[in-house]
Amino acid sequence: MTETTNDPISTTNLDRHGSAELPWSRPRDLLAGDTPTSDLTFFVATARPDGRPHTAGVGAIWVQDALYFQSGPGTRKSRNLAANPACSVSVRLRGIDLVLEGEAGRVTDPSTLERVVAVFREGGWPASVTGDALTAPFNAPSAGPPPWYLYRLALHTAIGVACAEPYGATRWDFTR
Structure with a gap:
């Protein structure tokens, strides 16, 4: 899987109304913050x-x-990812709609699991690591019973459409 980097290797302006390319830092900083x-x-x-x-x-x-x-390991999405890791993830951030495309790989490394679980806990989900998966007192009903798998998206491409100034639409490619 390709590693995510701070900066895309290429950027394409998709805007048809004359807006400039959007910097990758805009959605990246929103995701981080x-x-x-x-x-x-x-x-x-x-x-x-x-x-x-x-x-x-x-x-x-x-x-x-x-x-x-x-x-959850028994969910349709987990079963699909086991057969084909290609996927996309979409989210509406403040002022920009974002689609991330890549391959999802299951994370089983204990130090990565602990680091990510700590961030989930900062956000209010009291998750913990059990073996090579996550557990918590609650999760979405559709997730099934614990334990739950953790996946990392190896980012290939992202597409952002700004719905607040500065407007624009941009594709960022990360594949090396």
């Missing part, structure tokens, strides 16, 4: 084995320039 404490709703889109799409809400946070999200 607003997760996990803001009430943001993230949606992950995966593909079923027969190719049909599946989209579901997930708990997600941005930690050290990467997006992490969690899902």
Whole structure:
């Protein structure tokens, strides 16, 4: 999987109304500053084995320039990711709608799990690490029973459409 970097390797202006390219720092800084404490709703889109799409809400946070999200092992999205890690995650941030595209890989490294769980706890979700997964007293009803898997999105592309000034639409490519 490709590692996320601070800066994209290429930027494409998608705006058809004359607005300038948006800097990657705009959505990146919002992700870093607003997760996990803001009430943001993230949606992950995966593909079923027969190719049909599946989209579901997930708990997600941005930690050290990467997006992490969690899902129960028996959920459709986890089963889809096990067969095909390609996915996209969308979120509406303050002033910009964002779609992140890449591959999701399950995180089992104890130090990464502990680092990400600490950020989830800062946001009010009292998660802890048990083995190579997460547990907590509660989660979304659709997540199924604990433990829950943690995934890291290896970012390939992001697309942002600004809905507040400065306006614009931009594609950022990260794949090396």
